[in-house]
Amino acid sequence: MKLRTREFNRSMVTADNISEISARVSPGITDSGQGLIFGAACYEAGMIEMLRGIAAEALEFGMGNILVTRNTKKALKEQVEKSEELRQNLNEDTLVLLEEYEDATQNAADRDAEDHFVEGFIRGYAYLKRQVEFGTYFGVRGSGG
Template identity: 30%
Template sequence: MKTMVFPTQVSNVANDIGVTMDSKTFELGSRCYDSGMVSMIRMIAGNELRNVSESDEIESKITKECRETVEGKFQQLLRTLSPEHKKLFMEYEDEFNSYLGCTGDDRFITGFISGFSYLLSEMRFGSGQDFLL
């Protein structure tokens, strides 16, 4: 199991509180540590996400092409719908955009956590230093 904690950190805590270290104790300690780390990183990522402005966003060429295609198809579809169907479709479109916004936030936070974990691993194993005491 890949964790963000060194075995010595879990062992030191176990020794400090007088708990005998076995594989189950190590797994419990590691999972608790990781759960706490992920919770903290998730909060940091959420704060960072709220601070991102539109000027910080980068739209790739392929994303721009997809957006333009979707916008064209959207307008084309709207012209074919009756007023009743247009209203229903616009309600659907609002909800779908909300869903996409939520999944984008989830992906940002997941990427932030993965990036943190990767950097932590590089700091630890690339230089041999433990930066989280």
């Protein structure tokens, strides 16, 4: 089995680096405050991309299976029952088409589940970041308030 690997640049960028980068990339930015706003936006975009990779990697290699809820088990059971009922009423050619359809549907559901996991991971990061910056986090007031 060939493992999917991802490469990340895990080095951190300092405020001085951000100012230098913003001056180089956007020469119209002369105010260091503008540079820091630009840099913060770039940093956040980079962090989100890095989190996407980490979340996908965690889902694929480290998190294990996500538990199936009672409601999902019930829906899956109904899906299997309806599929079996349908299979009994199809000719061979149509049965092949149904199997291809079910494979395509499963692939779409797998991608959807991965996308939702990654998005939840990123939203969790954003939530915790806001709590640290502006709210209370484990009973300690954030630096922003």
